[in-house]
Amino acid sequence: xxxxxxxLIDDDPAVHDLADFHLEGLAGRLLHAMDxxxxxxxxxxxxxxxxxxxxxxxxxxxxxxxxxxxxCERTRDIPVIFLTADRSPxxxxxxxxxxxxxxxxxxxxxxxxxxxxxxxxxxxxxxxMLRVHARIxxxxxxVNRGAFDDALSRAAALFARDGTGYAxxxxxxxxxxxxxxxxxxxxxDEVLRRLGEVVAAGCRRTDIAARYGGEEFALxxxxxxxxxxxxxARRILAAVRGLEIPVPSGRLDLTCSAGVAVAALGxxxxxxxxxxxxxxxxxxxxxxxxxxxxxxxxxxxTRDAGERN
Numbered sequence: 001x002x003x004x005x006x007x008l009i010d011d012d013p014a015v016h017d018l019a020d021f022h023l024e025g026l027a028g029r030l031l032h033a034m035d036x037x038x039x040x041x042x043x044x045x046x047x048x049x050x051x052x053x054x055x056x057x058x059x060x061x062x063x064x065x066x067x068x069x070x071x072c073e074r075t076r077d078i079p080v081i082f083l084t085a086d087r088s089p090x091x092x093x094x095x096x097x098x099x100x101x102x103x104x105x106x107x108x109x110x111x112x113x114x115x116x117x118x119x120x121x122x123x124x125x126x127x128x129m130l131r132v133h134a135r136i137x138x139x140x141x142x143v144n145r146g147a148f149d150d151a152l153s154r155a156a157a158l159f160a161r162d163g164t165g166y167a168x169x170x171x172x173x174x175x176x177x178x179x180x181x182x183x184x185x186x187x188x189d190e191v192l193r194r195l196g197e198v199v200a201a202g203c204r205r206t207d208i209a210a211r212y213g214g215e216e217f218a219l220x221x222x223x224x225x226x227x228x229x230x231x232x233a234r235r236i237l238a239a240v241r242g243l244e245i246p247v248p249s250g251r252l253d254l255t256c257s258a259g260v261a262v263a264a265l266g267x268x269x270x271x272x273x274x275x276x277x278x279x280x281x282x283x284x285x286x287x288x289x290x291x292x293x294x295x296x297x298x299x300x301x302t303r304d305a306g307e308r309n
Contacts, residue, residue, distance in 0.1 A: 140196025
């Protein structure tokens with residue numbers, strides 16, 4: 001679990017001394033900034049769990065600092081608790097309206113400040129958990145289609161920037177409808193769970209494995225050559241054949257088909273994905289339980305090469 005950090009931005013050294021004493025143990029690290037500019041730099045660099053921000057600072061005040069934090073993609077989701085000596089409802093409402101999560105009046109009561117920071121930290125953890133779960137397929141534990149699409153865009157951008165290549169592998173369960181129709185959706189779900197385990201085990205830590213939709217899985221193999229991508233796909237297909245999935249009649253013989261495409265300079269993510277998808281469907285057309293390698297885009301006068309595993 002990532003270290004929790006609390007950032008205090010206040011121009012009064014006495015407030016920092018009090019915070020060091022009264023907030024000890026509330027977070028893994030207590031970070032200090034004496035003005036808005038250094039506070040913003042620390043927030044961007046350290047990404048604290050919560051920011052405690054004084055409103056009445058000279059120069060850039062807390063309101064302007066909060067607006068800047070909320071305008072920045074890296075810091076916009078960090079809860080901000082305002083410290084304010086102004087108890088007027090209008091000023092408090094303004095603080096909350098520009099993105100503050102809470103406020104504490106100065107001079108602060110230590111037990112109140114600790115409690116409000118604790119609530120903000122729990123809220124932040126809950127939001128992060130929801131964000132993670134929203135990008136995970138519940139059945140297989142792999143990332144979902146949305147997370148895969150984002151990762152594919154990042155891989156393409158990295159390739160365009162520094163030539164770091166990547167490959168896409170599409171994998172589909174053979175005769176999956178027949179499995180569901182014959183043994184029921186419970187067995188079908190078990191097939192997908194077990195296949196998710198096989199796909200995840202076949203990847204390196206730098207790769208991305210996703211349940212793309214239904215019985216279809218997709219991989220992004222970062223820094224992979226065509227031969228490396230071919231070997232990875234072969235290993236996964238071989239591991240699938242070795243799965244033992246019990247069914248009422250004995251054992252289910254499971255196979256998958258796969259298509260591979262390696263990115264070329266100038267490719268869009270959609271073009272690489274489309275070539276892998278065409279190679280997958282070629283593997284299906286040629287008899288299933290095999291791997292096909294996507295070649296040039298359709299219309300370039302070349303035929304994709306297929307290979308039986």
